[in-house]
Structure formats: structure tokens, C-alpha cells
Amino acid sequence: MNLNKPELSKDELYRRLEEAEEIIRAIREGEIDALVIRSSAVSAEEVFTLDGGAESYRSFLEAMDVGAAAFDAGGNFLYGNAALCSLLDKSFDQLASRGFLGVFDKHNREVIRTAIAEAQQHKSKAEVQVIVGSQLKRLMFHADALKLGVTDAVALTFTDITDRILSEQRQEAERTALAILSSAAEAVVVSDLDGIVTHANTAAVTLAACNPVGMRFGEAFALEFKAATGLMQGDDFLSLALSGQSVQGVEAIAPKGRVTQDVLVSAAPLRVAENQTQGAVVTLVDLSRRKIAEKQQLLLMRELDHRVKNTLALVVSISNRTASTEDTVDGFRQAFSGRIHALAATHNVLAERAWSSILLSELVTAELAPFIHDLHRRFTISSGDIEILPRAAVPLGLIVHELATNAAKYGALSAEGGTVSVVLEPENDGNSRVITWEEHGGPAVKEPTKRGFGRTVIEKSLSYSPDGGASLEFNESGIRCRIRIPVEDITSPEVDG
């Protein structure tokens, strides 16, 4: 016992013992990284750190070009190098006082926190975003475990990938723009402020008959503006767009392509950013198809006019001739409306087929439908089918109507069990194709003494050509009619079935 030292109380001794044990525990568990030693030589305290290279690691971090930071396992921000401070535009003290993670928003904070928490198990990398000043920066970071003396730590390195991503986005946007340009079916041309073509898609190259890039727009396409009476040239057109005005839908002729094309030209200023005009975009829409369609429409209108006039003339003729052969108004009404309906039935079928042609079977079926309910039992058509053009189809429809009317009134269709067959001869007879209408099972037939308009219709309707016509035979077993259709009015070979 040192007699110079005061006696310590029992409580004080316990307290000191407890403290000594706590220090030993803290050292053993790595909770401290510095010790105070009193040097007996100079009788003064000195601090010795146990950070085992932490200082050199900090120097290493400072030497790095990329932003780097160290955290302890609990996520406490220990160091951040100058590159990181510069990246985030903050001083070290600002980063330290905001706990570093405070610089990031909630989502990005969580991403970094998770990477730190998992770094002892595995390395990771992720992208985070942070607002620096007014700019959104995109940072790629890598997290890895690190031992700083007695401390389990985590090192994070940050690389600014904003410019790279922006550059990639710009390249992608440019690729997309070029893809759109080349995919466009219409000709698209881009020119710079001097009117020199900088981009042209395939359709534009075809119109110019050469690659127009590098040429003046006017020279490359030599457009002729019909409506402008020579006052407007291709370059004037472009000047309007370059001055900021859009020009839409002007018709022009592009004479330089393989075929001279009618085109619809539109031009608009090319504004890339902040309303700055950097050139002009010109589109040239091919009007050839539209022009063809317009011509086709005109032809159709004329054809329709012709047909309507023909039909009206036919109706007037039918009306007059029916009136001259019918004795009563009722008789006239029935015969006239029957014939008009026959005309309408053929018209309907022809209209459904856009006035191209009509199948023989379709025509006969349409004309017989009003007379025979059990069509399949009482009517047969054999030896195939043919396509008949409108010129022959309309009179043939009238002939079939007259034959059916007669059959229903006096012939095979007036008696139960009577039948009608229509037979198409398999071969042409000279320049005619023969169809035979034959009735069976009706009342005995005698040749009529009076010649009605119906017979005239049958015999004369197809006589517009020497190869057309019809002849009637009044056999006792039933009427037989031999109808000749000019071969020129048959479009296709017969179809089996």
C-alpha cells in the first residue's frame, strides 16, 4: 500500500474494477480503436490508434478519380474523398452533417442502405439518381466489404454515368429517327439551313434517281409546281420552311425518277431544341395511285351514265312494246312489272359482282326464283357453268324471264310434276355458246296463233350480234328454246360443278 495515496472507498474500488472490466471487454470485442497511454518518461498522455491502416486507406481513397466513401457496418458515413464531394457538389462537412445518405431521396437512399447492409455477404452494384444543383445525375455505385483496423467497413465507389446515358439516349434517338425515316413509305428529305440535303430515305432516292445527300434540294428533285405557273421553284418552297413556315399539300411533278410522278409536297421547319430551326423536313407523297383512282372514278361515272341511259331506253321500249301487245291495263301492269323485275334481278346480281360478269346458274336461278318455290325439285341446270358479261347477261335475263313466265302460265311449271332443264352445250357452236331450255311434264303444247311481245323478246334480245339469238320449238311434250350467246361475251372457261 502506498501511504501517499488516499484510501479509496469500497464503492469507488468496485466502480474502478467495473470500468476496468468494461475496457477489457471493449478491447476484446473490437469496440475501440485508440488507447491513451501515460508515458512515464515525460509524464504526459499519448494517444495510440489501432486503426491498422485506416489512414493509408483514406489516402488511397483520396488518390482515386472516382467518388469513394467508407461506411461502418451500421451504415455510418466514415469517409468520403474529394472526388465524391466534387461529384455531389458538397463539402465533406456538408456530407458528414447530412449523414451522406441525406443527399439522396428516399428510394435511392434505400438502395444504398441495402447495398451497405448486404456488403459483408456479397459485392453489389446499382444505379442511383441524385439532384445536384438543378441537374439530375445518374450514378453507378459498387459496394464491397472492407476491414478498417478493427472495424468492419464497407467501401462504396460512385461513377457519374449521366453523360454516358445521355449520349446513349441521343444515339438511340438518332437511330430511331433514322429508322423512322428509312421505314417511311413516303419520300422524306431533310435539309440543313443552306438548303443542302442531309438525309433522304429510299423513296426519296428513287424520286431523285440518285442519292441527293449533299445536293441542293431544288437541284436534286427539280420539282415542277403546276399550279404556281413557274413562279415557285423547289428551293423557294424550302426557303419558306427554313424561315419557320409550314407549307402543306402542294401538288407538284417529280420528273427525275424512273417514271415522272405526281407528288404532294409538304415542308416544315426542323426544330431540334428551343424553337431553333436547324433545317427543313420535306415529305413527298406519291399521288400516282390517287390519280389512277380519280381516272377510274371518272370512267365509272361515264359508264354508269351510259348504263342508266341504256336501261332507261330499254324500259321505255319494254313499256311501249308491252302496251302494244296487252289488251287490258291489268295485263299490261303484270307483264310490264314482271319484265322490270326480271331486269332488276339481273342488275342485282351484276351489281353484287361490280358489273364484271355473272354466272349462268346465278342468273337463271335469280330469274326463276319468283316462279318456282321448289326450285331444286323442278329445275335442273347441267353441263357446267359459264361467266357471262353484262352485255349478254341483261338480255339473257329477259329471255329466261319470258320463258319462265310462259312456263308458269301455260307450260311445264303450270302443271304439278312439270320440270324445266337448262343444258349448256359443252362445246362452242362456231362463235356461239348454246344453252337449251327444255320443258317436260306440262300440258300438251301447240304453237300459238298470236305472236306476243314475249316471243319477240326471246328471239330478238340477243340479236345485237350475228352470233347471238334464240329460237323456239313448240314440241307437244314441251317448249324447247335454243339460246345462242356470242362467245365474245363469255369471259372465262366453264367451271365444272
Place this chain on the structure above:
Amino acid sequence: MTATSGTKKLVLYVAGETPKSIAAIRNLEKICTESVPGKYTIEVIDLKKNPQLAREHNIVAIPTLVRELPTPIRKIIGDLSNSEKVLVNLQVGGEE
């Protein structure tokens, strides 16, 4: 060493910017802000700069947090990452 009325002073001894020293400062700030706001003021003493100040509280291991009042004096050694342990030690012998 009582600070302004109602707040008590805690003295944290650190050794420059060693990882444990920095962690202890951050952890203590967090505990005081989140768990006992307005109750304590913190004085950080860097023994790397002034090693002789270790003498007042007989500091051996760094970091060490010292609570002077209420008596008896309490020392919490380590980086204070166990916030429950810190809070228990701060409150021993206290009115809470």
C-alpha cells in the same frame, strides 16, 4: 458540468477521425436526436489534439462517453452502436 437549464452535458472522447470515433459521434447524435431530444448537449473532445484532457476523466480507451451527472459518473466505452445499452447507461441513477 450541467449545461443550460434542463439539459445535461455528455462528453465524448474521440481520437481524431478513426472509424470508431466517427461512428461514436454519429451514433450518439442519432440517439440524442431520436430517443432523448433536447435532453443532452454533447461535447466532443479530440484526444489526438489534446491528449492531456484524458486526465480529467481518467480516459484509457477511445471512444468513451462520459455522463457526469447525476452522480455517480458513468462511462460508456465503444462506438455506441448498441443504442439500447447507451440509453440504459445514461438513465442509471437518473430520474428516468
